Amino acid sequence: METGSKVCDVCGEAQPVYRQVYSGVSFCASCFKESIEKRVRKTISRYNLLREDDRILVAVSGGKDSLTLLKILARIERDYPRASLVAVSIDEGIPGYRDEALRLAADMCRRLGVEHRVYTFEDLFGLGLAEAMNRGVLGRLGLGACTLCGVWRRKAISLAARDLKATVVATAHTLDDIVQTYIMDILRGEFPKAPIGLRREGNGIIPRVAPLRLIPEEEVVLYAYLSRIPFQEIPCPNAQNSQRDLVRTFLAQYESRYPGSLFAALKTIESSIIPREGALTPCQLCGEPSSRTICRACELESQVSSLLGREGGLVRADIGVDDVEGVD
Ligand SMILES: [Zn+2]
Numbered sequence: 001m002e003t004g005s006k007v008c009d010v011c012g013e014a015q016p017v018y019r020q021v022y023s024g025v026s027f028c029a030s031c032f033k034e035s036i037e038k039r040v041r042k043t044i045s046r047y048n049l050l051r052e053d054d055r056i057l058v059a060v061s062g063g064k065d066s067l068t069l070l071k072i073l074a075r076i077e078r079d080y081p082r083a084s085l086v087a088v089s090i091d092e093g094i095p096g097y098r099d100e101a102l103r104l105a106a107d108m109c110r111r112l113g114v115e116h117r118v119y120t121f122e123d124l125f126g127l128g129l130a131e132a133m134n135r136g137v138l139g140r141l142g143l144g145a146c147t148l149c150g151v152w153r154r155k156a157i158s159l160a161a162r163d164l165k166a167t168v169v170a171t172a173h174t175l176d177d178i179v180q181t182y183i184m185d186i187l188r189g190e191f192p193k194a195p196i197g198l199r200r201e202g203n204g205i206i207p208r209v210a211p212l213r214l215i216p217e218e219e220v221v222l223y224a225y226l227s228r229i230p231f232q233e234i235p236c237p238n239a240q241n242s243q244r245d246l247v248r249t250f251l252a253q254y255e256s257r258y259p260g261s262l263f264a265a266l267k268t269i270e271s272s273i274i275p276r277e278g279a280l281t282p283c284q285l286c287g288e289p290s291s292r293t294i295c296r297a298c299e300l301e302s303q304v305s306s307l308l309g310r311e312g313g314l315v316r317a318d319i320g321v322d323d324v325e326g327v328d
């Protein structure tokens, strides 16, 4: 890797492994890892993401971002004896894909001494994703697998959070993920309604926070690599989020040419967001906060049920993007 200095700019001793272009600082491996952990701590305190007595649910898919988040939070949590961590993985029912990720998540939790729970679509919604595809449900609803998966994954995390009495959910969204989502909103003709990954309470919401929101994706990958975190590298076999892929590619190219652009975009967009309070009310079916009377997850559940000839059968077709889990 191309580095500017002969020694690490932080410790002045070790050989640098990474030059952070947007700051001009060259880091050795251990100073780099320390700087990432420090930035996550700063992010948490700057935005008040976590409290000293939180029960924190960490959503762990088994990918590099979520395993990195888990590792860093486990370290931070040691300094807060009244806080506790529980890791939750959602098994969507994609045979052969999720198994490997679940094993990596379980291994990591065991090593860190963090409780690990797995919730399945099958148990929560009556069928897994592969079954929904095989039985032609998605085709008849005109839905991509990622849409159903994203909506249900989000709901599954909320149900798990209630089940485990979590006071906050920590997700592994990185700087890149968040800026991508904002840009996608704008390209869709909507200005982002609320900042992503900042603590919003009220109306029975279990807040979702993103402690990696100021860490570029590239640095999360490097942290995982330098920390020897084994993670699942195979992309989901159903992935087809072409819109996000286009935005991701564009932003990554732009950032490499004009370093610091992602931070600038985040700052500019978030300073212009006016969060609308009280926009969420309890879903009439499940009670989860939603911007609609029936949340998107319940709506899809009843559509799937009625297609399969099971109980329930409410069908409403408008699509709300705010109930979708976005990225993993
Ligand atoms: Zn150093």
Ligand SMILES: [Zn+2]
Residues within 6 Å of the ligand: 283, 284, 285, 286, 287, 288, 294, 295, 296, 297, 298, 299
């Ligand atoms: Zn609902």
